[in-house]
Amino acid sequence: MHIVDQEHVSASLRISASAPHVFAVLADPMMHSAIDGRSSVADGTGRIQQAVDQARLTEVGQMFRMGMNHPNHPEGNYQTVNKVHVFDPPRAIGWRTGHDPKGDGQLEFGGWFWRYDLMFVDQSETEVTLTYDWAAVPQSIREYLRFPPFAPERLTNSLQHLAELAAPKLNT
Template sequence: MDQEKVSATLTVSAPATRVFTVLADPTAHAAIDGTGWVQEAVDRAPLTEVGQVFRMDMYHPNHPNGDYQVANQVQVLDPPRAIGWLTGQEKEDGHLEFGGWAWRYDLAPLGPSETEVMLTYDWSAVPQSIREYIQFPPFGPEHLTNSLHHLAELVSGR
């Protein structure tokens, strides 16, 4: 782990195209999440282009409201090699505001039925004003590993 980024890697028993398809499906994200914070996809359409926004219902016991919603904007979409998004929120006026943290999955085919998947959480763009009230990363390193194991179970059909 460097100072502003944490990653985990796992080899999964599925072709990269299958892994990418699952990652591009917002309805699968709650099952992939290693913290239990992601509850349900609000926007259920598959991720197909950079700039696309998808919202997720969330829950965290330390959030002021407990239940809340995030708005994610796709920043990387390179099927079947990489997918990533910024996480933020939608203001009452509809304006999207991002906090400076991003999720990214990089996929490396290891053959026709195996893929190395690296999940990276990057908070290097978080401004000091947000760092004053949120500790980064806001979860332990096991979150990323848990997420990759959940992904492996989904793509292998277990």
């Protein structure tokens, strides 16, 4: 199910994995391109190429960069700088997305963020809600970017990828 309004879009999915395990996958930037669906551009948003910064996410304020690709971006391939603004293991994790336009370390954030909320169902199931929020995007950016910049179904696709990555691996 998707919830879309003028300021955010969200989707939820029950995942067959414990909340701590799902949270561990989300806190690993190396997993984000797989969650995004990079192996299948038709799923997720398909924009994340790879983690530039590979350290696990451990606290509010932590920064991590991601290599991105978007056919309508002036550079095609580019980097985002993400700043963790929610870190509440194993219940919630989120980050604001920005960039370093001049390459001088002065970050600019566009006003949107990603957030995952995890709700314990039982020892082996977690309800995960993924939200993309653009409420703080200034009008100057809204004049040239359409929000959300992807179809809402892509959030569900990303959650399905997360479910596959978090599923317990059985020894055969």
